[in-house]
Amino acid sequence: MSNVPFSREHLEAYLDEALPADEMACVEETLRHNPRLLEELRAIVALRDQGVHTLGAIWRRHRITCPSRQRLQQYLEGRGLPREEAAYIRFHLQVIGCRYCQANLDDLRGQAGPDPQRQQRRRRYFQSSAGRLPQG
Numbered sequence: 001m002s003n004v005p006f007s008r009e010h011l012e013a014y015l016d017e018a019l020p021a022d023e024m025a026c027v028e029e030t031l032r033h034n035p036r037l038l039e040e041l042r043a044i045v046a047l048r049d050q051g052v053h054t055l056g057a058i059w060r061r062h063r064i065t066c067p068s069r070q071r072l073q074q075y076l077e078g079r080g081l082p083r084e085e086a087a088y089i090r091f092h093l094q095v096i097g098c099r100y101c102q103a104n105l106d107d108l109r110g111q112a113g114p115d116p117q118r119q120q121r122r123r124r125y126f127q128s129s130a131g132r133l134p135q136g
Helices: 008-015 021-033 035-049 055-061 069-077 083-096 099-112 116-129
Strands: none
Touching: 008 021, 008 035, 008 055, 021 035, 069 083, 069 099, 083 099
16 A cells, blocks of 8 residues: 555554544545545555455454443443553543543533533424324
8 A cells, every 4th residue: 555645554444433523534535636645545444345354343343342331331430440441441532532532431421411502402302203103
């Protein structure tokens, strides 16, 4: 893959949306101006469509290194995790920058306490659909 500014693994992570937002933007910008990179990306997509997958791609796609939502909840609450596991989750979120886990953590934070805007939205949705849904 000479003259292509990103490695195959980097491009696969881009396709899996596993890169931090700034790196995703950098790849997208480079794709606009680099036909060789675009061709490399097309080749990766073609191999995926044929069912050819590397061990690393399977590992990333199934998010094997990501902690479960339950573990993220424990991390958020600061309870029940061994120190090493809490340190790994912190590393995974802050250094690796896993957007998938960060989104899960943000969702868990949102569920943690009452959100007046969310409650108001739910009330409006319910009121707008009252009487419109078929009875059991």
